[in-house]
Amino acid sequence: MEQLLLVFITVVEKENFTRAADELHMTQPAVSQHIQQLEQTIGTRLLDRSNKFVRLNKAGEIVYHHAKEILGIYTRMQCLVDDLMNHAIGNLSIGASYTYGEYILPHVIAYMNERYPLIKPTITIANTKEIEELVAGHQLDIGIIEGGITHKDLYFEAFAEDSMFIVVSANHRFINEKDLQFSRLMEETWIAREEGSGTREAIEKLFSEFQLRPEKIMEFGSTQIIKEAVEAGLGISLLSQWAVRKELALGTLQILQLPELPFLRQFSFITQKTPFKTKASEIFIEVLRKNKKISNIMNDITLP
Structure with a gap:
């Protein structure tokens, strides 16, 4: 069953029997035979086939999801047995x-x-x-x-523990401002990661602690893009000390000094x-x- 599931997963991810055969170092007829055997075992077709593509049907989606889990569990089981040798x-x-x-x-x-x-x-x-x-x-x-x-x-x-700081461009107007209040930062555009990100969760917690929220938040799916955007003066952001250490050393980003920071997570x-x-x-x-x-x-x- 393990081999049948492995072949099935490879066909799904390569979207082609020939590419799957190359990946598995098998012949295409052997791959087709494995898929047919799996479908016979499950009791239904799992793939929609044409000359151009191979796609999962509804039953195939269920089998693919669980096949990934089963192979992961099998691999860990084998590793645990191998570990009895204490290597x-x-x-x-x-x-x-x-x-x-x-x-x-x-x-x-x-x-x-x-x-x-x-x-x-x-x-x-x-x-x-x-x-x-x-x-x-x-x-x-x-x-x-x-x-x-x-x-x-x-x-x-x-x-x-990770310390997070509010970072701005090297020539931002707030850099040399004394007694800067967090509420002033609500005037700025905040650049944040997408929902589901730990960094986005930290920003939302920071806003919640102060019971404040900026009028404008821009979302980017990459920390590197956020840093580039802040350097360009597009807005400000809350980022980990480890994410900005090189930019701080080069002077392309600056940390705003506020008594409430760093934010710890x-x-x-x-x-x-x-x-x-x-x-x-x-x-x-x-x-x-x-x-x-x-x-x-x-x-x-x-x-x-």
Whole structure:
């Protein structure tokens, strides 16, 4: 059954029998035979076929969704059995929300690679909500997020604190203003991430704490684009210290000095609620827990 599901998933994702056969190093007739066998087992057709495309029908959508979960569980089961040999070896699928994934996780992986070179991580970067869904669907071993979770059947643990600052362009009119009040910032255009992002959640919490809300909010789906927009003078934003450290060093962004800041939030990891974890997962979690101060892994950075 495992092989049938693997072939089915590959055909769906490649949208073509020939491309799936190339990916799996199989012949096209063999791929077709596997799909027919799976459809016979399930008891219905799963794919709509034409000369140009292969698409899921309604039954196929159900099977595809659960097949991804089943293969994820099977892979972890096999890894757990292999771990009985007590070797720190094998694949580790990590998901991370954008701030941690783009600016911190590469340093953590480099740290891991020096000490455990036989662990092979694969990285998925998405917003907090999407990472939560992937962990809940057994498609990731561990997720690192910046906000809270909605799936109560997941294990959730905060492991590091993040400081967030309001950043502006290098020549912004508020840079040298003394006794600046947060209410004045409601006059500005705020540039924020999309709904479901941990950074967007932090901005919404900040507005809620002050019971204020700006008249204009612009949404972008990338922290890098937000930084570029702020540098260009399009607006202001609340961003993690780790996301803006290079721009602060270069002087292209500035931090506004307000008594209410920095805004503090937690980086947390999420996993399935299970007593069984692969050796690779256990080691990665231990690295996160022991390095609560991110500067233990990254170079020390002095912020204004």
